[in-house]
Amino acid sequence: MASMHEVDYKIFGDDMQYVEVELDPQEAVVAEAGGMMYMQDGIAMETIFGDGSASASSKGFMGALMGAGKRLLTGESLFMTVFQNASQQKRSVAFGAPIPGKVIAVHLAEMGGDLIAQKDAFLCAAKGVSIGIAFQRRLGVGLFGGEGFIMQRLQGDGWAFLNACGTLVQKDLAAGEKLYVDTGCLVALQPSVNYDIQMVRGIKSALFGGEGLFFATLQGPGRVWLQSLPFSRLAGRIYAAAPQRGGRGRGEGSILGGLGGLLDGDNG
Amino acid sequence: MATEGLVFGPGLPPQGERAAVEVRAGTVTVAFANGRREDVPVSWLRARAGGWRGDALQLEWGDATTPFALSVSDPIVVRAIQAQLGSRNAGVRVVSSHPPRAAMIAVLVIGIAIAGGVTLLAVQSRHLVDLAVRRIPVEWEVRLGEQSLPAVLAGTKEVSDGDAARTVQDLGDRLAAQVESPYTFTWHVAQSSQVNALALPGGQVVVFTGLIAMAETPEELAGVMAHEIQHVVQRHSLRAMVRGLGFRALLGLVLGGAGDAGSQVAGLVEHLGGLRFSREQEELADRDGLALLQQAGIDGKGMASFFERLAKTTGELPALLSTHPASEERARRIRAQLAGAPVATPLPYDWPAVRAAASRSPDTTQGW
Numbered sequence: 001m002a003s004m005h006e007v008d009y010k011i012f013g014d015d016m017q018y019v020e021v022e023l024d025p026q027e028a029v030v031a032e033a034g035g036m037m038y039m040q041d042g043i044a045m046e047t048i049f050g051d052g053s054a055s056a057s058s059k060g061f062m063g064a065l066m067g068a069g070k071r072l073l074t075g076e077s078l079f080m081t082v083f084q085n086a087s088q089q090k091r092s093v094a095f096g097a098p099i100p101g102k103v104i105a106v107h108l109a110e111m112g113g114d115l116i117a118q119k120d121a122f123l124c125a126a127k128g129v130s131i132g133i134a135f136q137r138r139l140g141v142g143l144f145g146g147e148g149f150i151m152q153r154l155q156g157d158g159w160a161f162l163n164a165c166g167t168l169v170q171k172d173l174a175a176g177e178k179l180y181v182d183t184g185c186l187v188a189l190q191p192s193v194n195y196d197i198q199m200v201r202g203i204k205s206a207l208f209g210g211e212g213l214f215f216a217t218l219q220g221p222g223r224v225w226l227q228s229l230p231f232s233r234l235a236g237r238i239y240a241a242a243p244q245r246g247g248r249g250r251g252e253g254s255i256l257g258g259l260g261g262l263l264d265g266d267n268g
Numbered sequence: 269m270a271t272e273g274l275v276f277g278p279g280l281p282p283q284g285e286r287a288a289v290e291v292r293a294g295t296v297t298v299a300f301a302n303g304r305r306e307d308v309p310v311s312w313l314r315a316r317a318g319g320w321r322g323d324a325l326q327l328e329w330g331d332a333t334t335p336f337a338l339s340v341s342d343p344i345v346v347r348a349i350q351a352q353l354g355s356r357n358a359g360v361r362v363v364s365s366h367p368p369r370a371a372m373i374a375v376l377v378i379g380i381a382i383a384g385g386v387t388l389l390a391v392q393s394r395h396l397v398d399l400a401v402r403r404i405p406v407e408w409e410v411r412l413g414e415q416s417l418p419a420v421l422a423g424t425k426e427v428s429d430g431d432a433a434r435t436v437q438d439l440g441d442r443l444a445a446q447v448e449s450p451y452t453f454t455w456h457v458a459q460s461s462q463v464n465a466l467a468l469p470g471g472q473v474v475v476f477t478g479l480i481a482m483a484e485t486p487e488e489l490a491g492v493m494a495h496e497i498q499h500v501v502q503r504h505s506l507r508a509m510v511r512g513l514g515f516r517a518l519l520g521l522v523l524g525g526a527g528d529a530g531s532q533v534a535g536l537v538e539h540l541g542g543l544r545f546s547r548e549q550e551e552l553a554d555r556d557g558l559a560l561l562q563q564a565g566i567d568g569k570g571m572a573s574f575f576e577r578l579a580k581t582t583g584e585l586p587a588l589l590s591t592h593p594a595s596e597e598r599a600r601r602i603r604a605q606l607a608g609a610p611v612a613t614p615l616p617y618d619w620p621a622v623r624a625a626a627s628r629s630p631d632t633t634q635g636w
Contacts, residue, residue, distance in 0.1 A: 112274040112286045116320050135371060136321050172282035175328055175337035192274050192284060192339035195320040219318075221276035221337045223283040 005029070005126040007159055009105055017103040018096040019123065019161050023085035029093065030080050030131070031124035037096040042087030047079045082127060095124045097163035099231050104168055106188075109157040111223065117152045117162055117188035120231070126158030136195075162188055166229025173220025181216045184230030190222035271345040275300070277336030289340060291348045296327070298338065308336075310352045325349060397511050401503060406450045406470070409506055413470030416509070417456070420466060420474055424458040431625040432480050433457045435617050439490050440473070446563045449501045457626075463578070465492050467499040469506040480626035482577070486615040487561075487570025494557035494564075494571070502556070504549045554598055558605055567612040568602065575599040 007029060008022040018037050021029050033047060085091045097103050103123060108115060116134060125131065134153035154160045164187040173179060173193060180198070189195060196217045218224050269291040274284035275298055290297040296313065298306045308329050318326025324341040327349070340346055427433045440455040447453075451471035460476040467473050473496050475489075483489040499505050545553070554571070561568045576599045 110281070111283050134321075174282075175276050175326075175335050189320055190274070190283060191320050191341070192276070192318065192324070192326070192337075193320055194318045194322070194326070196322070221284060221339070222274070 005128055005158060007126045009159060009161070011103050011105065012094075015102075016097065016100045017163070018094050019103050019105070020092050020094040021124065021161075022090055022092050023083070024090055025085050025088050028082050028084035028127035029095075029124050030082050030127050030129070031095050032122065033079050033081050035095045035098070035123060036081065036083065037094040039083060039093035040091045042085060042089065042091045043093050044084050044086040046082045046084065048082055080131070084127075095161070097123060099163065099165045100234075101163055101165040101227065101229070102168040103161055103163045104170070104225065106154075106160050106162060107158075108154060108160055111190055112192075113155060113157055114191050115154045115160065115188055116191055117154060118186065119150060119152055121162040121164060121187050122152055122154065123161040123163045125154065125156070125160040129154055129156035129158050129160050162225070164225070164227035165231040165234060166227050169226050169228070170223060171226065172223050173218065175221040177220040179218045179224070181218055181224075181226060182230070183214055183216050184232060185226045185228070186216055186218070187225040187227045189218065189224040193222035193224055194219040269345055269348045271340060271342040273298075273338050273340045275336065275338050277330065278334050280336075284339075287338075289338065289345065291345060291352070294352070296338075296349065306336075310349075313349075313353065313356075315350070315353055315356065397507055400510050401507050404506060404510075409503075410451070410470035412506070412509065413468040413472040416468055417472050417474075420468065421456065421458055424460045424476070427457040427459055427477065431618070431622045432477060435486065435622045436475050436480070436489070436493070438617075439486065439493055439615075442566075443490065443494055443497055443560060443564050446560055447497060447501060451500055453497065453500070465496050467496040467505045469500070469503070469509060471500050473497070473500065477626040481623055483570075483574060483623070484577070484619075485570050485573075486617045486619050486622070487567045488574035489570075490561060490564075490566045490615065491557070491568065491571025491574055494560045494566075495553045496557075497560060498553035498556045499545065499549070502549070502552060504545050504553065507549075508545055550598075551601070554602060555605065558602055562609060562612075565612050566615060568606050568609060572599045572602040572606065575602070 005023075005027045007027055009019055010022075011017055011019045023029065023043070030048075036045075039045075083093045099120075106115060108129060122131060130153075132153045132155065134151050136151060168187065171179065183197070186195075194217075196219075197214050198217045199214055271289050272286060273289045275287045276282075276284045285300060287301070288299045290299070294310055296308045296310060298308065308327075312329040314328045314335075316326050316328075318324045318339050319341055323343075324339050325346040327338045327340065328335040330336045340349065436455050436457050440453055444453040453471040453473060456472065456474045457480070458474050458476050461478040462476045463478045463482050465473065465475045465479055473493070475493065475496075479492060480489060483492075558568045558571055561571065576596065579596045579599065
């Protein structure tokens with residue numbers, strides 16, 4: 001596809017990563033507004049309505065309106081930013097993941113041109129990749145699947161970069177192969193993977209197991225990406241430890257508690 | 269009946285391979301990009317609902333432990349295959365792939381609401397800007413210009429002496445003497461290859477050396493300067509700034525101490541390549557600028573010839589052009605206004621020396 005921009009990239013960092021994308025003259029990447037970390041001189045930034053892919057503009061005015069409505073529904077910004085190399089040399093631009101975790105690069109052409117990702121997973125993509133919304137149609141998955149009814153759909157033939165919390169793992173499922181996954185741990189999947197919800201058997205494990213009442217059933221064929229730490233889980237732990245919640249100053253296992261806090265120096 | 273689908277199975281990549289799928293009576297033909305084709309008799313196929321939201325039909329064939337699998341989501345093809353599968357299709361319920369109508373309508377309504385809001389804002393903002401601009405006292409305007417000057421000059425070096433700076437100063441004084449306005453004009457020459465000049469509110473005007481180097485006569489430079497003076501006098505610059513920054517940020521800038529107003533100006537200047545004026549404002553500035561030139565006894569033909577030359581410049585678009593009306597049309601209008609004007613005496617500058625001074629200065633502009 002001629003409209004797809006082929007970019008080179010490098011991922012830096014260990015557990016809080018960023019991706020540096022190298023652009024040839026006139027090449028461009030799109031990212032959610034606010035995702036840029038740094039860029040070299042010669043890269044032009046432009047904020048656009050929608051994702052800048054050809055498919056979005058060919059749908060006309062109604063298509064643009066629908067796109068805007070959909071993006072608003074997912075809680076995303078209505079605008080995306082295009083970073084285009086306006087100079088005559090190669091130039092780089094970097095995007096940082098907003099959460100501690102891994103950044104992965106997915107070449108959409110290798111995936112059959114279509115990928116379903118959880119709402120917040122998208123970091124940036126070569127210009128030409130369409131970043132749309134796909135609605136889950138299975139009631140159960142929509143209600144209990146952890147992602148809600150709305151997921152992101154990336155379509156195109158270029159590189160797309162996703163980020164996820166914790167460690168990211170990629171698994172290939174053969175036709176018919178099943179994997180049970182905590183509902184919050186699914187990051188992305190190929191659309192050929194069957195995604196359903198199953199209730200945990202035995203009410204005891206549901207109440208005391210801490211895993212919730214449901215988990216996701218993924219059935220091959222296709223590739224899925226999982227994260228080890230759903231962000232909501234991390235946020236829950238942080239919130240529980242926050243000073244406003246009585247978690248102040250106490251290190252894990254410390255009995256000194258408030259007294260130790262006098263010596264900390266980070267109490268302002 | 270044809271569509272595209274992902275095929276999985278022995279010898280194929282784990283993430284599947286794209287193939288064209290064709291359905292004919294009794295067979296499903298799978299054709300890969302490398303030319304390989306498989307004709308699969310419908311009698312071999314095992315079917316179930318598949319896909320991430322259950323709206324695809326998944327077909328499997330081959331041995332039971334490592335089968336080939338094909339996922340088809342085009343609803344027409346799905347129905348065609350299902351019809352052929354007959355009784356073996358029993359129990360396979362593929363979810364309709366049409367999104368619920370209510371969701372479509374909700375999405376559309378939200379979209380229309382956004383578009384309506386944006387349109388209303390665009391229409392209203394003009395009146396709001398007018399209202400705001402009328403209430404801003406001249407002292408504020410002068411301060412605003414002074415405060416935003418560093419942002420405009422950022423990345424360039426100001427040229428304060430030499431032939432170029434002296435000539436701009438002299439020409440500026442000559443033109444300003446003819447203007448009745450509450451503003452005092454301050455002329456700045458900045459080293460930059462940009463063919464541009466910028467009028468800030470309150471009488472701060474910046475001329476880039478690229479513009480001086482491109483002008484072939486001092487009259488051409490005078491033409492652009494007279495044009496910029498009119499932007500100041502008619503408060504176009506103030507209006508553009510109010511529109512670009514919003515009234516509150518402007519207030520912060522004037523009163524000082526508002527942290528990021530300065531950086532907002534910098535952003536405005538960098539992103540928009542200066543302040544944007546409307547087409548009518550440009551035409552007004554051309555018309556009254558020309559009148560000013562004639563009042564000052566300067567030949568107005570320079571203004572026309574400069575725009576004509578700008579129009580001919582191909583390749584990299586000079587910054588002055590991008591926001592201004594089509595240069596040829598402007599030049600034509602100026603010439604029409606000039607018709608019958610008395611011949612003015614040429615300006616007394618050593619122009620080749622001025623131009624040399626302007627083009628000698630190294631370019632220190634930070635490109636964006």
